[in-house]
Amino acid sequence: MRIVRIVLWATVAVLVAVTAAAVLLREQAAETQAAIGGPFQLVDQDGAPATEAMFAGRPHLIFFGFTHCPDICPTTLADLSMHFEALGPAGDPIVAAFVTVDPERDTPEVMKSYLSSFSNRIVGLTGSEEAIAKVVADYRAHRRKVPLEGGDYTMDHTAAVYLFGSDGDFRGTIDLTESNDVQLAKLKRLVGAS
Structure with missing residues (x-):
């Protein structure tokens, strides 16, 4: 017993x-x-205030980059533009934001001119150094100013595209090394397309 x-x-x-x-x-x-994401107060490429409310109830993408980026940023934005075209109307619910890591050079006017080469579904966001630093930290992204010869600089930054569901939950990333088919499949799952 x-x-x-x-x-x-x-x-x-x-x-x-x-x-x-x-x-x-x-x-x-x-x-x-x-812990990934949070409230922010930035401005869009038209100089209008932009907050996290722009994502409310919609699947969304966040990509950190800068307009002087020689390869990763334009390649990623071109890929996203191609994916949005492939999704067609099924992709309409997605809000995509290109958040600068270089607010010193990326004014709303510069962002607007730069983004005119890509899908109009991509919104450019910029702001003060402090506001950008907060967003980068809140999204657990990385950025670092790298001096170049001659006094110029470039930016080292996170190159992944962050994916969020319409409920605001983090759903993963798109990595530049993934095939276009894999990237598109992730976006289809995000919007519930087949």
Whole structure:
């Protein structure tokens, strides 16, 4: 009888420990998802105020870059433009934002001119140095000013496209190294297209 009691109490202890671990893991996962993104106050390429409310209830993409980028930014924006065309009307719900990591040079006017070469579904966002630093930190992105010979500079930055569902939850990324088919499939899943 004593062995049965010990086994029973041991089983109860294990169940309590497993339940507690599951609750902790679920809370940690929720904190991790909530840790990517957040409120912001920037301006769009037309100089109009832009906040996170522009994404409310819509699937959205965030891409950090800058207009003087020699290759990654124009390639990514061209790929997104191509994907939006391939999605057609199914992609209409998506809001895509190109957030500068170089507010010193990327004024609304510069952003508007630069983005005119890409899909009109991509909105350019800029702001003060402090506002951009906050957005970069809130989205767990990276940026670093890299001096060049002659006094100019370039920017090292996160090159992934962040994907968010219409509920605002982080859904993953698009990586430049992925094939166009994989990138397009991710966007289709984001909007529920088949």
